Each structure stands twice: as C-alpha cells, then as structure tokens.
Amino acid sequence: MNFNKDTNQAYLYIAPAVILVSLICIYPIIRTFIMSFTDNDGLNPANFIGFDNYIKLFLDPNYIIPIKNTIIWTVLATVFPVAIGFLFAYSIQFLPRSNFFQILIYIPATVSAAAAGVLFGFILDKSGLFNQVLALIGFEHLNRDWLFRAPENTYSMIGAYTWQATGINMMIFLVGLQGLPKEPMEAAKIDGAKGFTLIFKIVIPMIMPYFVIASLLALINSFRIFDSVWVMTMGGPGRYSETLAVTMYREGFIIFDLGYAAAVAVLISLVGLVFSYYYLKSVLTKEDVS
Amino acid sequence: MNYKTKEKINLTVGYIGMIIVVMAWIYPVFFLIVNANKTASEYSKGDKTEIIFGTAFIDNAIKAWNKGIGDGVLNSLIYGFCGSSLAVIFAFLAAFGIVRLKMKNGLLWFLLIYSGTVFPFQMYLLPLFEAYVAIGIYNTKFGLILMYVSICIPFATFVLRGFFLTVPWELQELAKIEGASNLQILYKIMMPLAKAPLLLVFLIQFTWIWNDLLFGMVLSRSTSVRPVTSALVGMQNLYAQMDGPTILMATVMASIPTLVIFLLLQRHFIRGLTLGSMGTGKG
Numbered sequence: 001m002n003f004n005k006d007t008n009q010a011y012l013y014i015a016p017a018v019i020l021v022s023l024i025c026i027y028p029i030i031r032t033f034i035m036s037f038t039d040n041d042g043l044n045p046a047n048f049i050g051f052d053n054y055i056k057l058f059l060d061p062n063y064i065i066p067i068k069n070t071i072i073w074t075v076l077a078t079v080f081p082v083a084i085g086f087l088f089a090y091s092i093q094f095l096p097r098s099n100f101f102q103i104l105i106y107i108p109a110t111v112s113a114a115a116a117g118v119l120f121g122f123i124l125d126k127s128g129l130f131n132q133v134l135a136l137i138g139f140e141h142l143n144r145d146w147l148f149r150a151p152e153n154t155y156s157m158i159g160a161y162t163w164q165a166t167g168i169n170m171m172i173f174l175v176g177l178q179g180l181p182k183e184p185m186e187a188a189k190i191d192g193a194k195g196f197t198l199i200f201k202i203v204i205p206m207i208m209p210y211f212v213i214a215s216l217l218a219l220i221n222s223f224r225i226f227d228s229v230w231v232m233t234m235g236g237p238g239r240y241s242e243t244l245a246v247t248m249y250r251e252g253f254i255i256f257d258l259g260y261a262a263a264v265a266v267l268i269s270l271v272g273l274v275f276s277y278y279y280l281k282s283v284l285t286k287e288d289v290s
Numbered sequence: 291m292n293y294k295t296k297e298k299i300n301l302t303v304g305y306i307g308m309i310i311v312v313m314a315w316i317y318p319v320f321f322l323i324v325n326a327n328k329t330a331s332e333y334s335k336g337d338k339t340e341i342i343f344g345t346a347f348i349d350n351a352i353k354a355w356n357k358g359i360g361d362g363v364l365n366s367l368i369y370g371f372c373g374s375s376l377a378v379i380f381a382f383l384a385a386f387g388i389v390r391l392k393m394k395n396g397l398l399w400f401l402l403i404y405s406g407t408v409f410p411f412q413m414y415l416l417p418l419f420e421a422y423v424a425i426g427i428y429n430t431k432f433g434l435i436l437m438y439v440s441i442c443i444p445f446a447t448f449v450l451r452g453f454f455l456t457v458p459w460e461l462q463e464l465a466k467i468e469g470a471s472n473l474q475i476l477y478k479i480m481m482p483l484a485k486a487p488l489l490l491v492f493l494i495q496f497t498w499i500w501n502d503l504l505f506g507m508v509l510s511r512s513t514s515v516r517p518v519t520s521a522l523v524g525m526q527n528l529y530a531q532m533d534g535p536t537i538l539m540a541t542v543m544a545s546i547p548t549l550v551i552f553l554l555l556q557r558h559f560i561r562g563l564t565l566g567s568m569g570t571g572k573g
Contacts, residue, residue, distance in 0.1 A: 006391040009472055013387025016380045017403050017443050024440030025406030028417035035416060042420070095305055103556070104312050107319060110552040111545045112501035114519035118526050118541050119322050122534060129321055129338040136339060163318065224410045227503045231523055248412050253508065258416055265412040272410045280408075 036262035046259065053263035066235075066242040069154055070223065073243055076155075077222035080162040082214050085169025090199065093177050102174065109167025117231025120160035121147065124232075147233050150240035157241065161228045165221070169214045176210030177203075209282065216279035223275065224268050244268050326350060326542050330533035350539040354525075357532060359540040361513050362521025366500050368431065369517055370547075373438030374495040378488055380439070381446030386476050388447075389454035390462060400451060407444035414441075415508050422509055429511045437505055442495040453487045454480070493555060497548050518544045 036053055040046035057063055088105050092098040108116065123129045124146040131143040146156040180203075188202045204211065226245035229235060235242035235250065242250070244264055252261030325333055327344030336342070355363075384403060388396040418437065419428070427433035457480065465475050481488075499517075506517040513521065522544050525537050 006472065007394050010387035010391035010393040010396075013391065013472075014384040014393070014399055014403075017384035017447060018399070020380065020436075020440040021403050021406040021443055024418070024437055025409075025414065025444070026402075028414040028421075029409050031417035031420075032413045032415075091304070091308055094301070095308060101308060101312055103553070104316050106552065107316060107549065110497075110549045112503070112519055112548065114501070114503045114522055115541045115545045118522055118537065119318060121526060122325075122538065123318060123321065127338075129318075132338045163315075224412060226412075227519075230503070230507075231526070245410075245412055249415070249504075249507075252416050253419070258420075262416055265410070265416070268410050268412050273408065276408055 032262045032265050035259055036266045038259045038262075040258040040262070042256045042258055049259070053260045054267070056260065057263055057267065062239070063247065065239055066244050066247040069242060070225075070244045072154055073158060073225050074219060074223045076158045077161050077165065077225065078215055078218040080158070081165040082169050082211070082218050084162065085166045085171075085214065086173050086211075088166065088170045089173035089177055090203065093174065102170070105170055106167035108164050111164065113161075113164065113227035114231050116160060116164045117228050120157075120163075121232055124156050124160070148237055150237070153233050153237075153241045157228055157232050160232065161222075161225070164228075165218065169218065172210055172214045172217075173207065176207035180206055212282050213279065216275055216282065220272060220275045220279060223271055322538055322541060326535055326538040328535045330535060333534045344535070346535060347539075350535050351543070353532075353536045354540040354543060357536065357540075358513060358521045358525050359518065359543050362516060362518035363543060365431070365515065365521075366518035367547075369434055369438050370496040370499045372435045373442060373499045374492050376435075376439040377442035377446050377495055378450075378492050381443050381450050381491070382484070382488065383476075384443070384447050385450035385454050386472075386480065389451055390457075390475075390480070391472065400447065403447050404444050406441065407448075411504055415504070418505075419508050428509060429515050431515055433509055434506070434515065434517070437509060438499050438502075441505075442498065446491045446495060449487055449491050450484070453484055457483060490555070493551050497551055500548055 035046075037048055037050060038046040039049050039052075088101075092101040092105075095101065111119075125131075126143075126145045126148075130146065134140065134142050144152060147153045184202060184206065185198070188198055193202060224245050225243050226249065229241060229243050229246050230249070233241045235246040239247075239250075245268060248261050248264040248268065251257045251264060321338070324341055324344070325338070327347045327350065328336070328342065329344065329346040329349075332342065332344060332346075354360075384399075387393055388400050393399060422428040422433050427436070461479055462475055465479055470478070501519065502517065503519040503523065506520040507523075510516045510520065513524075516524070522537075522540055525532060525540055
C-alpha cells in the first residue's frame with residue numbers, strides 16, 4: 001500500500017520535467033515532421049503536398065551543393081579530429097607532465113563555435129595571419145581569400161573546426177589508453193614492433209571501442225554542422241559553402257519556405273538518428289562493461 | 291645502458307617535438323590575446339605575426355563591452371544560471387521519482403524525457419519560433435530561459451538517474467521507518483550525496499547554454515535579449531563600423547567563463563562529455 005502511494009507521488013516528481021520536455025522538445029519534433037509534408041509559408045493556410053518537399057530536395061540542382069558540402073564535412077570533420085585527437089593522446093601519454101600538454105591542447109575545445117568562428121574569420125582573412133605566415137615561409141603564391149572562394153572555404157572551415165573539435169577526441173582516447181593492459185604492448189615491443197606497426201597492429205585494435213564512440217560522436221556533430229559555417233561564411237559566397245543545417249535555417253528563417261525547411265530538418269534527423277542509435281548502443285554497452 | 295641512453299634521447303626528442311607542435315596548436319589563442327590588445331591602426335597596418343604588447347587593453351575592453359558584448363555576457367550569465375539550475379532541479383526530481391519511488395513503467399518515462407535530446411536541434415526550430423511568436427514570448431528573456439531549461443532536462447535526467455541507481459536502498463528504508471517523507475529523503479539524504487553529480491551537470495549545461503548560438507539566433511533579436519554568442523556574431527557583422535581588436539577583445543570576453551569552467555573540472559568533464567555530447571552535453 002505504501003508502495004502504491006509512492007508510485008502515485010512519483011507522478012508529481014516527474015511532472016515538471018515531462019511537461020517541459022513535451023512542450024519544448026517533443027511537440028516541435030512532431031510538428032516539424034508534419035510541416036515537412038505541407039507548403040507552409042508562415043502566412044497562408046498550409047496545404048498537404050505529400051512528398052513534394054523531399055522530391056524537390058533531391059531533384060533541384062541548387063541543393064546538390066549543400067548535400068555535397070555536408071558529405072565533405074561529415075567525412076573530413078570526422079576523420080581529422082578523430083585521427084589528430086588519437087595522435088595527440090598517443091604521443092603525450094609517454095611524456096612527463098602530460099597533464100600540462102593535455103590542458104593546452106584542449107583549450108580550443110572550450111571556446112564556443114561562434115567565438116572560434118570569429119577568430120578564424122580574422123586568421124583566414126585576405127590580409128590575415130594565415131596568409132602572412134604563408135608569405136613568411138615562402139609560399140606567398142598560395143595566398144588567397146580563404147573564406148570567400150569555393151571550394152577553399154569549405155576546407156578552410158573544416159580546418160578551423162578540426163582545431164576546435166580535436167580536444168574532446170583526445171580526452172576520449174586518453175581514457176581508453178589509460179585503461180589498457182601494459183603486457184601486450186611490452187610483449188610486442190620486445191618482439192620488435194615499433195612505431196606505426198605497434199600503433200596499427202596492437203594499440204588501435206585494443207582501443208577500438210573508443211574509436212567507435214569518438215567517430216560516431218564526430219559523425220553526429222559534423223553532419224548537422226551549423227555554427228561554424230554560419231559564423232565564418234553564412235554559407236556563401238552565394239550558396240557555395242552551405243551545409244544542410246544552413247540550408248534549413250535559410251529556407252526557414254530567411255526565405256520562409258517552412259515546409260521545405262522542415263523537410264531538410266527531417267532529412268538531417270533521419271541520418272542523425274542512425275548515427276545516434278549506434279552511438280548510444282556503444283556508449284551504453286561500454287558503461288555496462290566498466 | 292646503451293638501450294637506456296637511446297630511450298632517453300628518444301624521449302627528449304619527442305618532448306621537444308611535442309612542445310613545438312603544441313605551441314603551433316595554441317598559436318591562434320596567442321594571436322587572439324596579443325591582437326586584442328592592439329590599437330586599431332596597430333592591427334590593420336601591422337604585421338599580424340608581430341608580437342607587440344599592445345596598450346589598448348582597457349580601451350578595447352570598454353569599447354567591446356559597451357558595443358554589444360556586455361549585454362550579451364550579462365544575458366548569457368542569466369540564461370546559464372537560471373537555465374542550468376532549474377534544469378538540474380527538475381531533472382533531480384524526475385530521476386528521484388523514476389528510480390527511488392520505483393515508478394511503474396519508470397524506464398518508459400525516462401525514455402520519454404530522454405527522447406528530448408536524441409533529435410538534432412533543427413527539428414525544434416520552426417515550431418518553437420512559430421509558437422513563441424504566437425504566444426508573445428519571442429525575443430523575451432523568459433522565452434529563452436524556458437527553452438534552455440527544457441532542453442537541458444534530458445541530459446541532466448540521464449546523469450542523475452545513473453546516480454540514483456548507485457545509492458544503497460538501506461538508507462532510504464531506514465529513513466522511511468523513522469517516518470521521513472519522500473521530500474525529506476530527497477532533501478536531507480540524497481541531496482548531500484549528490485553534490486558532485488549535481489555540480490558537474492550544472493557546469494556542463496551552463497557551458498552548453500553559454501556556447502549555444504542557434505537557439506539564440508532563432509528566438510531572440512534585440513541586444514537586450516540575445517545571448518553572448520549572437521552578440522559576438524552581431525559585432526562581427528558590423529565589422530565596418532568596428533575595429534578588429536575590439537571584436538577580438540569581445541571574443542576573449544565571450545570565451546573566459548567556459549575556459550574557467552574547464553580548468554575547474556578538467557578530467558571530470560570527460561565522463562559527462564562522452565555520455566551526453568550528442569545532445570546538450572557537449573560545449
């Protein structure tokens with residue numbers, strides 16, 4: 001009986017959280033999904049138009065660019081931060097005072113994407129730091145307006161993003177490397193394994209679960225990249241550096257084609273949910289093990 | 291002996307190599323700080339690689355503060371404190387109800403709350419904007435706090451549920467026998483035990499709110515409401531009317547709180563980050 005009273009009381013305890021999450025998170029998700037099948041423009045009554053928005057997304061040549069950019073982002077902004085994060089973690093663990101290196105390397109990751117974007121706007125400017133450093137070391141002929149020319153701007157922004165996104169991956173790998181048993185490494189070293197052989201044959205297979213977690217996390221974040229692009233180029237010039245998340249914002253809040261923006265949001269979510277599913281699965285199994 | 295010497299040389303070479311790499315890595319931060327202290331003409335005419343210790347620190351700081359970043363910093367402090375602390379309180383209550391009061395279908399209720407953080411934020415924007423305009427809380431501090439609180443609840447509930455699962459049941463049963471109410475158990479027994487996770491979640495969510503740009507852009511417009519990130523981007527877009535060092539100084543100001551939080555937490559961050567980083571766990 002006491003038990004029943006508690007379970008009834010429990011509804012009061014979860015009520016604020018459930019109500020707020022339902023109103024601010026779950027309701028919009030459902031509404032966006034419905035909106036994606038309409039021609040809602042924020043002014044006139046919306047009509048259901050079936051899959052037209054989705055068809056438009058794949059057929060209109062204008063949207064090839066954001067789709068292509070998003071794929072480039074997803075691949076490179078996963079590979080670089082994860083690979084460099086691993087290299088940092090692997091190298092500093094051997095060094096004395098690794099904690100000091102760790103803090104320094106992580107500092108860019110504490111800065112918001114907006115702040116990092118503004119900073120790199122200055123660095124990649126035509127008369128900015130990057131061009132001056134290039135000139136200083138004799139590569140003046142490479143100087144250009146890094147953020148105002150496609151496709152250089154997408155790659156430049158991925159570089160800036162990598163700078164910021166690497167820290168978290170290094171932290172994940174440091175946790176993984178610390179948990180490694182020392183014996184297999186010692187044994188391999190005695191057998192003469194060195195450098196890259198040691199890394200690829202021994203270390204990476206042993207911390208594979210951490211690679212999976214880091215990569216999925218990076219995939220989730222890079223597929224929906226918005227802040228960095230918006231702050232550095234706004235998707236421009238024209239729409240040459242636009243990603244799908246920028247397209248969604250532009251269609252929804254500048255052009256007011258809400259139905260179409262909703263379809264882009266749903267597309268981002270469908271792909272994102274696949275990554276999220278595997279991510280949660282690997283994180284939760286990891287938790288159970290440890 | 292020979293082997294040991296070789297090891298030592300390797301380590302020294304590696305150490306020096308790493309110092310060079312790390313210096314290059316944080317060079318942009320160095321560039322930011324040095325140039326935020328230059329005067330406008332020192333910056334625009336000068337060599338960007340040149341290290342001069344500028345004298346314009348106070349001038350630039352005052353200009354940056356008055357021309358937009360000040361309002362943004364104060365607004366984001368409000369959003370960070372209110373949003374994060376309310377989210378932690380509601381999540382603490384919810385996790386307690388689900389786990390410690392042995393709620394029927396507790397896992398389903400948890401998943402309902404947690405589902406708020408699984409979808410990309412693009413799914414929230416259009417209906418929130420629409421609804422906020424319709425009920426008149428668009429471009430208000432209340433509207434932004436409401437959104438930040440709600441959006442931080444799922445991750446906070448996730449972590450705190452994990453905490454409640456680890457607390458021994460004997461404590462609770464003993465208190466029950468002595469006639470304590472659930473609210474007393476929550477306040478007098480659980481709260482002191484939960485200090486560390488509560489603080490951790492608070493700081494992680496504070497960082498997330500501080501760094502958010504997207505929701506601030508969509509749900510606010512005026513300088514008296516917009517958060518620090520929107521304020522910074524707004525200053526950048528007015529570059530023509532504002533000099534480089536002032537904007538760089540604003541960037542420094544916008545970055546200090548999250549840097550301080552990281553230095554305070556350091557390694558404790560990781561657990562939270564890896565668990566929640568797909569949602570509001572990541573900065």
